[in-house]
Amino acid sequence: MGQKTNPIGNRLGIIRGWDSNWYGGNDYGDKLAEDAKIRKYIHARLAKASVSKIIIERTLKLVTVTITTARPGIIIGKGGQEVDKLKEELKKITNKEVQINIFEIKRPELDAYLAATSIARQIESRISYRRAIKMAIAAAMRMNAEGMKVQISGRLNGAEMARSENFKDGRIPLSTFRADIDYALAEAHTTYGRMGIKVWIMKGEVYGKRDLSPLAGMDKQQKSSKPSGSGKPNGRPNQQRNNKRK
Template sequence: MGHKVHPNGFRLGVYRNWESKWFATDKEFSALLLEDIKLRKMLFARLKNAGVARIETERSSSALTITLHTAKPGIVIGKGGTSVDQLRDELEKMTRKRVRVTIQEIKKPELSAQLVAESVAAQLEKRIAFRRAVKQSLMKTMRAGAQGVKIRVKGRLGGSEMARIEWNREGRVPLHTLRADIDFGQTEAKTTFGRIGVSAWVYTGDFPTERPKRVAEEPTDGEVPVAAALAETPLVAEALGLPVAVPAEPVPVGVAEPEPEPVASVPAAAEAPAARPTRRRTAATATAPNEAPAKPKRAPRAVKATTEEAAPKPKRTTRTTSAEAKPATRRTAKKKE
């Protein structure tokens, strides 16, 4: 059975970066990894209504930096920054380290796969039909500028007794193309019939793969290009195979150059008109009015004697029947007797 690979993990290290950027020894690695998981779970639960799409962590020897990518930074900051201060104090108590919180605003939340999945889950919790919720989210994402989007819901859809999977797609979502910028997000909707999983793929185009072209270095003011400097010295230019600059003749100072004498303009000879071709006229022979014009005599055909006509034809031989050629049998001889 085929399974879908996680798009973010598939492109990790190629076009995407890690969300946790830190190094640790073998003894400390498991403890720091568990701490990151607890931090993310607590932040997503507390900032559920703030539209947090991604959380990045960076660690140093004595400090922890947390970057929140949110669509509603006002809810995270609060009035006068009180909410951020409270959040920082809680994180410092949990980690026992100095914590720095930075906030980055998401300008187009419709293009974030995590926020698209959360909006569909919120509609399902409000008892809105899943097909209508998926269709509305698809239209909003495509209007925001996405080239393709796919949303999948699975569970007891519509309160049915048997769980099933339903999905819808608009545009194109090339999952196998590594250079494709595909964002993936998933969440769960808690309904009275059970949990419904929601997954979203958003394709916004390809990552830039062209390298910037190198600009040719131009000589600054006062500098002379190397090729021009070498061309001025004939010995070096001949050794390197460069064109040798021919020095100009010196002009004496204070002596005016003689002006060239004016040349009288000679009128161009008029071209003679081309001779028209003449037709040859044949002499007409006088004929009587009642006489018909004489027909030209045909030349007698030459009789060619071929070798086939000269050779005598072979005589026609008569074909003998099989009865005449075969000798008489015993039965025919007895009958004759």
């Protein structure tokens, strides 16, 4: 069954938390559609900032948007001008006060979404898909990933019939719920049509209980405790600790 389901959804509530955190009453559908609109707008506006995960939290009068990115300087801008502009633009979408937190991804090679989009952009630039995929896998394995798998589907090299190819290094135990597997899907738009790129990255295994709160995994990277527009981290990054079973 693990081979057929989304690895992220399959681990929700076990070792993975939710990307949207709010209570939905009768307006559940409106909030869900608004979350999708916010994510689509941020990914389009910050296409060059290597944005990965966007976590949205809601209270009665405040919407908190947490952006994880490999290039935080582009989002913050000089003196925080760009992040202030983004906050005002999101206010128009939500009609509420907006707070923005920015977290830097220390190892973008181990982020499935960034890896998938990087492969897609290279294919659109007419780079060989085999070369782009093998470079991405090699980069992830150099950063101590336990395994990585890439599946590409479409009219590869302009072939008349669409097909799929798989590339894999290491192990990807999809049926092991304690396995910390990141997954993402990206699309490359070429002259021959659309190609789909799926990426699985195995980061390790999680033993014991894990904090599933939205910012739990990010406290080890970079956390901003100031209101939106500051864009300045507070505190030192902590080393990642894995509780191994004795």
